[in-house]
Amino acid sequence: AQSVTQLDSQVPVFEEAPVELRCNYSSSVSVYLFWYVQYPNQGLQLLLKYLSGSTLVESINGFEAEFNKSQTSFHLRKPSVHISDTAEYFCAVSGTSGTYKYIFGTGTRLKVLA
Amino acid sequence: EPEVTQTPSHQVTQMGQEVILRCVPISNHLYFYWYRQILGQKVEFLVSFYNNEISEKSEIFDDQFSVERPDGSNFTLKIRSTKLEDSAMYFCASSDPRGNQPQHFGDGTRLSIL
Numbered sequence: 001a002q003s004v005t006q007l008d009s010q011v012p013v014f015e016e017a018p019v020e021l022r023c024n025y026s027s028s029v030s031v032y033l034f035w036y037v038q039y040p041n042q043g044l045q046l047l048l049k050y051l052s053g054s055t056l057v058e059s060i061n062g063f064e065a066e067f068n069k070s071q072t073s074f075h076l077r078k079p080s081v082h083i084s085d086t087a088e089y090f091c092a093v094s095g096t097s098g099t100y101k102y103i104f105g106t107g108t109r110l111k112v113l114a
Numbered sequence: 115e116p117e118v119t120q121t122p123s124h125q126v127t128q129m130g131q132e133v134i135l136r137c138v139p140i141s142n143h144l145y146f147y148w149y150r151q152i153l154g155q156k157v158e159f160l161v162s163f164y165n166n167e168i169s170e171k172s173e174i175f176d177d178q179f180s181v182e183r184p185d186g187s188n189f190t191l192k193i194r195s196t197k198l199e200d201s202a203m204y205f206c207a208s209s210d211p212r213g214n215q216p217q218h219f220g221d222g223t224r225l226s227i228l
Contacts, residue, residue: 034216043118043205043221044157051214090157099162099170100145100214102207106156 002027002093006105013081014113021076021108023065023091033074034092034102035065044090050074086112116140120206120220127196128228135191135223137206146189147207147217148181150174157205163189193225201227 003026013019025031032051036044048057048065055067065076074091088109092102119138127133139146148160161171163181171179180192189208193200203224207217 032214036219041221043120044207044219046216046218049216092157094214096214099164100209100217101147101159101162101170102149102157102217103159104149104157 002029002031002095002103004091004093004103004105006091006108008108009106010109010111012111012113015083016080018079019077019081019085019110021089021091021110023074023076023105025072025074025091025093027072027093027095030096031093032096032100033065033067034094035063035074035076036090036092038088038090038107040087047089048076081110081112083112083114085110116218118206118208118218118220120204120223122223123221124224124226126226126228129198130195133193133196133225135193135204135206135225137189137191137220138187139189139206139208140210140218141187142210143208143218144211145209145217146181146183147209148191149205149207149219150202151205151222152199152202160191160204196225196227198227201225 005024035047050067058064088107090107091105094100121136146163151157161175162169178194203222205222206220209217
């Protein structure tokens with residue numbers, strides 16, 4: 001069985017400041033890891049994925065996340081946030097075989113302040 | 115970019131009534147999922163569907179729930195006799211034939227049980 005912990009339910013940060021959203025997972029098997037973003041009244045949009053290979057993955061809009069197997073973490077970072085990054089961010093894990101169902105964390109609400 | 119579409123966006127139903135939530139997955143996808151998110155809680159896995167049958171279901175997915183792929187494009191979730199606690203946002207997701215690729219989510223159906 002897998003589980004995901006997002007310790008921060010809300011993160012306020014000023015515009016152009018850096019941010020890190022934390023994600024830790026627990027699993028007895030190999031995993032794939034994902035970050036999804038949810039804007040108000042919208043569905044979940046894929047931000048980043050780790051399937052294999054380089055442990056540092058990047059998105060087109062400046063976010064990055066690093067898979068750390070020893071610390072079972074997949075923290076999301078951005079060096080300089082914009083107002084438009086205000087949203088809820090979900091970390092998810094799936095197994096590498098079987099149904100590939102997602103187990104989600106509880107989400108972190110990122111609020112970027114002017 | 116192809117999308118997963120869900121209808122209706124909001125469904126209001128009396129307790130005890132049957133409800134059908136509809137989803138049109140991305141056309142070449144073969145793995146289909148339903149998740150739900152009760153207000154203020156995490157996104158939870160309900161069921162996965164592959165090769166015209168349920169491949170996995172959670173403990174939430176009891177006998178009141180069923181899924182169907184009635185034709186080549188639709189994927190439906192039926193709740194036979196709704197309860198107040200079924201009120202939630204329901205998300206449909208699909209992923210491509212490789213299975214281990216990220217899931218694409220619809221915008222969700224908000225189900226309100228009165």
